[in-house]
Amino acid sequence: MTPRRVFSALWSILPLVISLVAVGAILIPIFLESTPWPVEARNHLEDQGVAESGAQNLVSAVYLGYRAFDTLGETIVLLVAVSGTIGIIARAKGALAKGFDREDKGSPVPAVALAAGTTSLSAPPPRLRRAKTRTDLLEVVTGKLGPVVLVFGFYVMLYGHLSPGGGFQGGVVIASGIVFLALGGKEGASTRLTEAGVLARLEAMAFFFLVLAAFLGMFMGSGFFTNFLAGVGLPSVGFIILLNIIIGLKVGAGIGFMGIAMLSRVEGAKGEEVNHD
Amino acid sequence: MIERIALFVLFLLGFAVIVGHKNVVKKIFGLNIINNAAVILFVLEGAKVGNQAPILTTGAAVAGAAAGSAGGSGGAVAGAVAQMSGEVTPVALAPAAGTVDSACAAIAEASGAGPGAAAGLTGDLAGNVAEGANSLANLGAFSVVDPVPQALMLTAIVIGVCITALALALAFRLYKATGTFDIDEMYRRIHHEP
Amino acid sequence: MSPDRFIFGVVMLPLLGAAIAFIAKAFGRDRWTKGLEYLGAFVGLGLPWVVMVATLPLVLEGGALEGVVGLWNPAVGIFYRFDGLAWMVNLLGFSVAGAAWIYSLGSGPKGPAFTAVFLIQTSALAATSMTADIFNLFVCLEVMGIASYVLIASSDKPGSFLAAFSYLMVSGTAMVFFLLGIYGFYRLTGYLSYQGIATGLASLPNFGGVTGILSLALITAAVAIRVAIMPLYGWLPDSHALAPHPVSAVLSGVLIKTPLFALSRVLLLLPLGAQAGELMGYAGAITALVAVVIALAQKDSKRLLAYHTVSQIGYVVAAWGAAIAVGVHTSLGALLMAGAFLHALFHALFKGLLFLSVGTATDTAGERNVYQLRGAGRILGRAGERFPVTTLTFFVAALAITAMPPMNGFASKTFLTYGLKGTWQYSLLFAASLGTMASFIKLSRIFWPPKKSTLTEPVETNPDKPMDPVHPARKIAQGLLALACIGTGLGAPALFALTTELFSSGPRAAGTTLGALARAPQLYSVDTLQTTLWILIGGIMVFLGAGTPWGSGLLRVVRERPRSFRGLFVSFSLGVAGLSAWLLFI
Structure with missing residues (x-):
């Protein structure tokens, strides 16, 4: 290696080194900060959290009660990401x-x-090498496991106020159940849960009800995102259960939809290829 | 300390991949890595103030189990009673505070609200539980970790996943459009247009 | 019903509209789809005006709605604050978004999914304007960001995918830094609300030391990426140039300013916030000049406009930063802040109009190159535009951006630069005005009659191709924005008074408003008109100078300077490091 080549190699990684040094120098005090962790919020939640929100799972109490507005934003990010990803992939045809x-x-x-x-x-698209994507093993295992995973997902979703879990976690498990069903499903399967249209409708309705739940507080509670169920005399934990169910269905349908869309993309690519042959 | 240094190194690694690697998919991984380093740091540090998961039923059950190990099966039943009653009041958490009186009161109240069968047990067990609660107080304070960072990071994780999904979809389209995953090559080909 | 009950209507109504549009998409394929989509758009972009009108009396009295979302316990809950500032930012957002949505009916991506994402973006704007919680700000910025990546990519060109991808990567990385900033503040103080963090830091020895300062730097730099000031602007030109026209209008007009005004809430409360604002102000003044030079060098008409966005935001940030530095309680600070906001508002109107009218002209002609396209007015006329709406509205907007009286840009630039008179930023901004003038003379050539020597006129070479008539929705949107440009220009003194009054709401000195108004310049004095004349003459000189071989050679160097993906990150790291060093050692 000549000195010139060493020099040019160093020169080409210089920007990387500069930015790493800059970022490292700024972040190291933050990473190594050793002030004792503040406990005001923790103490408040430990003492009052259950009484105020009704959920024993304090994480659920925070993200569906105290900070439900953040969760709404997070749900929207998911909604936009699902719709954008599917749109971007779907428009890839041609x-x-x-x-x-x-x-x-x-x-x-x-x-x-x-x-x-x-x-x-006029040049035809290059042939994608077609790998065998499905085997009997995959079909049997996922087909049998799908319903079990779905049930577990519903359990995680419904008991989110009591045990580790909640709408997001349960929703993701439900989504994997849906993907399992889709992977294991044969022609003419008896479930409609793996149809993209059904999932899209489920997701749209769940989002609508989530916005509605936030709105109802205005009329039945005392403002946006107030616990309107407590306003009509139901136990206050009902609000968190309701939000868990809505979010679980929305996340399950949304991510499941994304999974289905990516699966059917594989099918679409095959179809395209056939057309070009 | 050592784990925070490890996280710092992880962060820098991710950042180096974003800046230095040419492959867009690896860049997306890099973004994921730095996001996860930040998330782990937040949760890890927030978990240093307590010793229990922030779920208060577990707290009651733990208190019950501790009492049970000290004073026979009574404590476990007390915990179970507290759970069976379904409706959790702040009083059910009282064993966590370690005071004997309120522990008894908790069981009395919980079993009162619970099924009738359980109520009969309470009288026999109160003594055992009192003993158990004493030993629990000796075990050290029961405290949950800070739930706020966990809730915040739940949000941050979901957002990170969404960003990753969208970025991968964009990378897929870019590959279809330019035939390469090399970012500089993509810039060169696309900015060639007038 | 008291206002604090329905104030979240400005956030939730667009979301409800988006939900309706999503339902229309999911259940669609019959004649109800379109109706539902329009209903959603009406709910999301029309009904919030009711909330705005209903809250106007309150903010005019200097009141502010404050509290915790959902009335949860303030120890953990999310604080919000709806005051004059939030009201004005919402005014800006809903007016431009409404016009852009109407325009989108006539061009570009359509359909319920587009409407839904568009409404979500509008909702995020409203939420950002009124949040008073640092983590909620993070979520709002992420919602806004992801909606813009999707909208930029929706024009379905390879370039737009690359632009969206670059923006996503750099802004996603910046948001991780923002998250670490939140971590720093939460670790030090235990609060997430601005007020809580400020109080917590004040009680710490040395305001939290290095960690406190670095957290502030991380948060400020992450927001500065969205605002696109000088070292951090690299993602903007491509994304704004390649997005669909109505999306460009909203991105340029509203989306990059909302984070700036949201950041001002943070900086005004925190210790050292003034210093961070000061540095951003300096960067803004430099941005205004440098970006206009790059803009002058561009060939593509929309890319030229995109660089002008960077330049104009530089004006806004220069005044905004100076206002933060002197404190908005002082009369000079109030004057500068009102000037900055007014320019942001007016820029949203005229830049939106520029994107829409140039978009109509270039779409109809099928040519975007400034050097190639001539006689756009005639081409539009052949496309069935009997009354030259597009030509007229373009010239209204061009006069506004070059600060010619009586357009609104003249008023806001006069107010804005007046407060900076005597500083070095003022001379930079003046030089930038010359560049703006020159580049708009250059851009307006697309409406000049065609020269003989012009090589191609695409329509002439392809006479058989039927011309698409200009959709009436485009004309309506352009007309509305043009009227707004002229109207706000004529009513600028009154608007300035209103802005100053709205900004002084809340716990601020009562005399501020009067002081600022007393200091405000006369809009049509000999002095200001003389400045305008100088800008006009200087701009023509610069334009002629750019046409000389020497000038065009220089511009070619500027245009073809190397740009890379890595550069975005290197400049971001250096930007963060520079800001941190400034805060640590000043």
Whole structure:
């Protein structure tokens, strides 16, 4: 290795080194800060948390009670991510014709001109090597396991106020149950839970009810996101259970939908390929 | 301390991948790594103020179990009674405070609200439980960890997952459009347009 | 019903609208879909105006709605504060978002999913404007961010995917730094509300020491990424240039300013906040000048506009930072803050209008290159635009951004620069005004009659292609914004008084408003008109200078400077480090 090459190698990693040193120098005092952890919020929750929210699981009490507004924002992020991801992937059909040809690395064709439809790229998309995605083992195991996972997901969701778990955690388990069912499902299976349309409707309705639950506080409680169930005389934990169920269904349907969309993308790619043959 | 240094190194590693690696998918992993380093730091430090999960039924059960080990099966039943009554009042947490009187009161009240069968046991067990609660007080203070960081990080984790999903979808489209995962190559090909 | 019950309508009504739009999408495929989608848009963009009107008397009296969301215990709950500042930011958001949504009916991505994400973005704007809790600010910024990544990518071009990806990566990384800043503050004080953190820090020896300072630096830098000031602006031009036109209008007009005004709440409360604001103000003044030079070098018309966004936000940040530095209680600070906000509001209107009208012109002509496109007015005329709405509205907006009286830009720039007179930032901003003038002379050439030597006029070369008529929704949206530009320009003194009054709500000195108003300049004095004349002459000189071989060579160097993904992160790290060093050692 000549000195010049060493120098150019050093030169090329210089920006990386500079940014690492800068970031490291700023973050090390934060990572190593050793002030005693503040306990005011913890003490308050330990003493009053159950009385104020009705949930013994204090984490649930915080994220569905005290800070439910944050959770609403988080749900929205999930909703937008699901809808955006599915949109971006779904629109990928024929994206090759709009963009650059993967084979033709030498002369990239301007995308705008192609998108405007002035030229048409006649080169066929490269063949994706088709791996065998399903085996009997996978189908049998996931098909049998799916319902069990679904039941467990509902348990985690419904008991979120008492035990570790809650809407998000339960929802994710439900979503994996849905994906299992979809993986193991054969033609003409008796469940409609793996249909994209059903999941999209479930998700939209759950989001609507979540917004509605926040709104009802305005009329039945004493403001947005107040516990309107307590306002009509039900036990106050009901609010957290209700939110857990809504969020669980929403997360389950949303992430399940995303999983289904990615699975059917695999199918779509096959279909595309067949068309081009 | 050592675990925080490890987290710091993890963070820098993730950041180095984001800045230094050319592959977009690895860059997304890098973002994930730094996000997780921040999340673990927050939760880890927040968990240093207590010794129990922030779920108060567990607290009652633990108190009951401790009492049970000291004074026979009574404590366990007391914990069970407290749970069976279903409706948790702050009083049910009282064994955690370690005072004998309120522990008895808790059982009395809980069993009163609970099924009738359980109520009969209470009288026999009160003595045992009192003993158990004493020994619990000697075991050291019962305290839960700070639940606020856990709730906040739950939010941060979900947001991180969403960002990752979206970033991967974008990377997929970019690959379909440019035929490469190399970020510089992507810039070069796409900015070639007029 | 008392206002604190329905105040969250500005956040929740757009969400309800989004929920309705999602239902329309999920259950769609019949004739109800469109109706439901429009109902959602009405609920989300129309009904919040009722809340705004209902709360106007309260904020005019200088009152503010404060409290905890859902009336939970303040030890853990989320604080909010709806005051004059929040009201004004919402005014900005809902007016531009409404016009942009109407425009989107005529162009670009449509459909319930687009409407839903658009409404969610509007809702996040409203939530950001009124939150008083640092973690809630984090969530709001993330919602806003993810909605913008999706919307930028919705124009479905490879360039827009790359822009969205770069923005996502750099802003996602910045948000992790923000999270670490939250960790620092929570560890030191045990609170998440701004007020709680401020009180907690004040009670600590040395305000929390190094960790306190670094946490502030991390949070400020992460927000500065969203605001796109100088070292941290790299993601903006591509995303704003390649997004669909209505999305560009909202991104440029509203989205980059809301975090700035949300940040001012934090900086005004925390110790050392004034110093952080001061540095951002300096960066803003430099941004205003540098970005305008880069803008002058651009070929693509929308990219030129995007760099102007960076430059104009530099104006806003320069005045905003100076206001934070001197304190908004002083009459000078109140004057600067009101000027900064007014410019942000007016910029939202005229930049939105510029994106929409240039978008209409370039779409119809099928050409975005400033050097190629000529006679856009005639092309639009052939596309069935009998009354030249697009041409007229473009010139209204161009006059506004170059600060020509009586447009609104003239008023806000006069107020804004007046407060900075005598500082070095003022000379930078003045130089930036010349550049703005020159680059808009350059951009307006797309409406000049075609030259003989112009190589291509796409429509002429392709006469068989039927012209798409300009959709009436586009004209309506452009017309509305143009009227707003002229109207706010004429009513600027009154608006300035109103802004100053609204900003002085809450626990501030009562005399501030009067002091600021007494210091405010006369809008049409010999002095201001003389400045305008100088800008006009200087701008023409710069334009001619840029046309010389030497000038165009320089601009080519600027245009073709290397840009890379890694550069975004290196500049971010250096930005954070610079801010930290400034706070530590000043």
